[in-house]
Amino acid sequence: MRARLAWATGLIASAALFRGPLEASPLTHVLVQLPILALAGALIAPLLRFGRGDWNRGGWACLLAAGFGIAFWMLPRSIDAVLADMRWEVAKFLALPFLVGLPLAAGYARAHPLTRAVIKAQTVSMLAVMAFLYTHAPMRLCNAYLAEDQYRLGIGFLALAFATAAAWIAPLLFATRQQVSGRQSGTGASGGTVDESKEERLCVQSRYLALSSQPH
Amino acid sequence: MRPLVASLAVVLAGSAVLGQATDGFAALTTESARRLAALTDMPAVPAFPVETMTGERLLLPRHDRKATVVEFIYTNCPTICQVAGAEMARLRDRLAAGPLAGRVRLVSLSFDPARDTREQMAEYGRWHGADGKVWTVARPGPTDLPALLGAYGVTVIPDRTGGFIHNAALQIVSPDGRLTAILDMDDLDGAEKALERALR
Numbered sequence A: 001m002r003a004r005l006a007w008a009t010g011l012i013a014s015a016a017l018f019r020g021p022l023e024a025s026p027l028t029h030v031l032v033q034l035p036i037l038a039l040a041g042a043l044i045a046p047l048l049r050f051g052r053g054d055w056n057r058g059g060w061a062c063l064l065a066a067g068f069g070i071a072f073w074m075l076p077r078s079i080d081a082v083l084a085d086m087r088w089e090v091a092k093f094l095a096l097p098f099l100v101g102l103p104l105a106a107g108y109a110r111a112h113p114l115t116r117a118v119i120k121a122q123t124v125s126m127l128a129v130m131a132f133l134y135t136h137a138p139m140r141l142c143n144a145y146l147a148e149d150q151y152r153l154g155i156g157f158l159a160l161a162f163a164t165a166a167a168w169i170a171p172l173l174f175a176t177r178q179q180v181s182g183r184q185s186g187t188g189a190s191g192g193t194v195d196e197s198k199e200e201r202l203c204v205q206s207r208y209l210a211l212s213s214q215p216h
Numbered sequence B: 001m002r003p004l005v006a007s008l009a010v011v012l013a014g015s016a017v018l019g020q021a022t023d024g025f026a027a028l029t030t031e032s033a034r035r036l037a038a039l040t041d042m043p044a045v046p047a048f049p050v051e052t053m054t055g056e057r058l059l060l061p062r063h064d065r066k067a068t069v070v071e072f073i074y075t076n077c078p079t080i081c082q083v084a085g086a087e088m089a090r091l092r093d094r095l096a097a098g099p100l101a102g103r104v105r106l107v108s109l110s111f112d113p114a115r116d117t118r119e120q121m122a123e124y125g126r127w128h129g130a131d132g133k134v135w136t137v138a139r140p141g142p143t144d145l146p147a148l149l150g151a152y153g154v155t156v157i158p159d160r161t162g163g164f165i166h167n168a169a170l171q172i173v174s175p176d177g178r179l180t181a182i183l184d185m186d187d188l189d190g191a192e193k194a195l196e197r198a199l200r
Helices: A002-017 A019-023 A026-047 A054-074 A076-084 A086-108 A113-136 A147-187 A194-213 B002-021 B030-041 B080-096 B118-128 B145-152 B188-199
Strands: B048-052 B057-060 B067-073 B104-110 B135-140 B156-158 B164-166 B170-173 B179-183
Touching (some): A002 A019, A002 A026, A002 A086, A026 A076, A026 A147, A054 A076, A054 A086, A054 A113, A054 B002, A076 A086, A113 A147, B067 B080, B067 B145, B080 B104, B080 B118, B104 B118, B118 B135, B170 B188, B179 B188
Parallel strands (some): B067 B104, B104 B135
Antiparallel strands (some): B048 B057, B048 B135, B067 B170, B156 B164
């Protein structure tokens, strides 16, 4: 508990301390500083009673709130405003932990494995869309950043899309191999049938769902 | 039922906030918001003293019977401002040949007043054919610069090669000193229409 609080405080403090260099480029502003702030909020979620009530059954209310929070801070306007106005900067440091990270964690913790799978698929596709947008936009989207930095941010989104996709697919591959080897040693000479392969696939799927439902 | 109510409340509140933050989902970027605000709110621009390429000192906007087209430049600019200067010359020729002749003033305003001396401005004016009357080049006082850029909604950033990048546009100011439209540098049709509207 202490450790979580210390980590969260440390993350917010470092995001504030390295504000200058982090915000000098949109790549580090959007893909390093903002996630750090959201992560701080997510870390303290288990310490609070927030989101345990019936109103958050299935995590829907919190996940939706986090979705709107993310959409708001993805607006190029918001990023420009933060750089031009100190009040916006303060709002960002409060909103990312408490209106994005915290509800995301409080919602995800109670979400059905299928909801989680949809969120994951949506995350990867949205990152890819952002990558396309920022590498192909014919004009500057932020007045405060150069076109070449905007392009770099797009490449960053692309890299993150591949990285998250890989990170979420890796356990599935791992589970498949383990399941396959387990069956080979266990069933002996019963012979491979259609039924068996079907059963194996179900095993893999349920294992994946079990993996996804573990608290992160 | 309560989870559904909570989710609906979140969706309503979230949509309201997003709608508010984007002018009704119309402007996702600062630049589109600035252009939309000019069209709908027509904010009054405070008058700032400027020095022109001919050494004249005057207040801008001037609050006389003419509309003003303001563009922002710096004379050391190697690329985009040279194109902008050419577009400004085309706009001047076009206005001179049309019904708005004599009713519009063009001002190329420097955001680099330290380096853009009167001689520099005159050189830039000569190069692009600004006569100092219909079209003049001017610079604000260095202390007025941030407030002036703020009033027009212009953000200037260094480009890492010793120059600057800014949200270049044609700012249309009505005779009573209101910012009534902001258009792309090459949108001369739009500029002419906006000037007609500003002069009405």
